Amino acid sequence: MSLVIVNTGVANISSVKFAFERLGITPIVTDTPEIIRSAARIILPGVGAAPLAMETINSKGLTPVLQSLTQPVMGICLGMQLLFETLEEGETTTKGLGLIPGTVERLDTQSLPTPHMGWNTLAITRKDPILSEINANDYAYFVHGFSVKIGSYTLSKTTYGSEFSAIVRHNNIYGCQFHPERSAKTGAKILENFLKVSI
Amino acid sequence: MLARRIIPCLDVRAGRVVKGVQFKNHEDVGDIIELALRYSQQGADELVFYDITASVDNRTVSPNWIQAVSRAIDIPFCVAGGINSVEAARARLSAGADKISINSPALQNPDLINQLSAAFGQQCIVIGIDSFTENGTYRVKSHTGDPEKTRETGRATLDWVQEVIQRGAGEIVLNCMNQDGVRKGYDLEQLNAVRMVCSVPLIASGGAGETQHFQDVFERANVDGALAASVFHKSIIAIPDLKADLKRAGVEIRL
Numbered sequence: 001m002s003l004v005i006v007n008t009g010v011a012n013i014s015s016v017k018f019a020f021e022r023l024g025i026t027p028i029v030t031d032t033p034e035i036i037r038s039a040a041r042i043i044l045p046g047v048g049a050a051p052l053a054m055e056t057i058n059s060k061g062l063t064p065v066l067q068s069l070t071q072p073v074m075g076i077c078l079g080m081q082l083l084f085e086t087l088e089e090g091e092t093t094t095k096g097l098g099l100i101p102g103t104v105e106r107l108d109t110q111s112l113p114t115p116h117m118g119w120n121t122l123a124i125t126r127k128d129p130i131l132s133e134i135n136a137n138d139y140a141y142f143v144h145g146f147s148v149k150i151g152s153y154t155l156s157k158t159t160y161g162s163e164f165s166a167i168v169r170h171n172n173i174y175g176c177q178f179h180p181e182r183s184a185k186t187g188a189k190i191l192e193n194f195l196k197v198s199i
Numbered sequence: 200m201l202a203r204r205i206i207p208c209l210d211v212r213a214g215r216v217v218k219g220v221q222f223k224n225h226e227d228v229g230d231i232i233e234l235a236l237r238y239s240q241q242g243a244d245e246l247v248f249y250d251i252t253a254s255v256d257n258r259t260v261s262p263n264w265i266q267a268v269s270r271a272i273d274i275p276f277c278v279a280g281g282i283n284s285v286e287a288a289r290a291r292l293s294a295g296a297d298k299i300s301i302n303s304p305a306l307q308n309p310d311l312i313n314q315l316s317a318a319f320g321q322q323c324i325v326i327g328i329d330s331f332t333e334n335g336t337y338r339v340k341s342h343t344g345d346p347e348k349t350r351e352t353g354r355a356t357l358d359w360v361q362e363v364i365q366r367g368a369g370e371i372v373l374n375c376m377n378q379d380g381v382r383k384g385y386d387l388e389q390l391n392a393v394r395m396v397c398s399v400p401l402i403a404s405g406g407a408g409e410t411q412h413f414q415d416v417f418e419r420a421n422v423d424g425a426l427a428a429s430v431f432h433k434s435i436i437a438i439p440d441l442k443a444d445l446k447r448a449g450v451e452i453r454l
Binding site (some may be wrong): 005012013014015018019021022047048049112113114115116117118119139141143144145159160179180181182183184185188189 | 200201202204239245266267269270273274275293294295297298313317318319320321322369370371397398399400423426443454
């Protein structure tokens with residue numbers, strides 16, 4: 001199966017690539033529109049700040065490409081957040097890809113240490129093939145300060161100070177707020193499921 | 200619920216994992232990849248690789264072994280040692296490190312923290328602090344990799360913690376040096392004092408000798424993670440047993 005990791009120039013591309021290699025798949029890391037369009041599966045990785053990431057995507061001319069995909073797409077961490085319409089980071093508001101209706105906001109962690117960093121449990125809110133063999137209270141590895149509230153797109157939620165979306169799906173578009181590439185067996189299973197989903 | 204993290208620390212020198220007592224007299228404990236794989240399979244929540252000679256030798260961590268580690272394991276890891284520029288940090292993150300930890304270079308050039316946080320986001324910037332207790336106060340030292348090069352910084356630990364957070368640190372590893380390698384327990388008093396002023400995740404380091412010490416540091420100092428080296432390298436504590444015992448004691452733990 002052809003799997004493309006969109007080269008957005010962010011730092012965690014290698015770890016995502018290695019995670020698929022451990023599953024026996026060799027991903028293509030590229031920012032070439034034709035290769036992205038023709039891939040069977042597409043991963044949008046991401047760490048860091050939203051404005052810089054969107055600026056890179058826009059400057060590479062990838063926004064219309066990513067907006068026109070019909071095959072299964074998965075955004076990881078910031079890559080998931082970029083799938084939404086609007087990203088609010090402090091005083092800056094960034095226009096996202098708009099593939100899922102909704103807004104990314106600062107996670108209200110109450111009085112807990114911030115950012116949300118570490119292994120937290122998944123609660124399943126909606127059945128989906130991506131969650132095959134994933135059990136309630138399986139742990140995934142999170143590192144983030146911003147998040148998406150619970151909505152109709154939420155497949156799985158997590159609580160840290162307040163509830164937020166851990167896994168989302170809207171049509172062919174999936175997103176994980178945590179890092180499946182760094183979430184041991186649970187993460188590997190989700191990536192494996194993503195390779196198997198049919199839209 | 201967010202789990203408390205158990206974090207083996209692998210001190211790296213010349214491509215091998217080593218361990219000393221109070222940062223001196225290092226002995227060889229094994230191959231980097233072998234140990235990384237063993238610990239991740241045993242249930243470690245995260246690994247820290249610390250190139251203990253990088254800062255004092257004025258060189259930087261080799262990205263080659265970073266990529267090999269990233270390829271091998273499926274849990275997060277942090278690399279530390281001599282990262283003194285945005286470019287040095289970028290090389291390590293691109294090689295597959297999830298976080299970078301800065302210690303001496305941040306003390307020499309605190310603005311580096313702001314630069315790194317702006318370039319890569321707060322979430323991957325860890326600040327390591329080597330703190331000594333002297334006459335009832337906590338003081339920061341730098342270049343602790345070599346006892347002969349270790350320096351006074353003139354900084355109080357509690358002030359430095361607040362400054363690095365304000366500059367954009369995403370996590371703090373507090374190494375209580377009086378406790379390092381002697382396995383008498385974490386410095387709960389100092390960790391509590393730091394916890395009071397630390398709004399980002401706090402990792403305790405230095406002093407783990409038995410399971411009770413881990414339970415104490417989570418229950419009594421409310422740290423997010425506990426880092427240890429010799430107890431794991433010398434098989435004094437097995438990670439699966441440790442995590443099962445902590446879970447039984449009511450600590451939130453990923454099994």
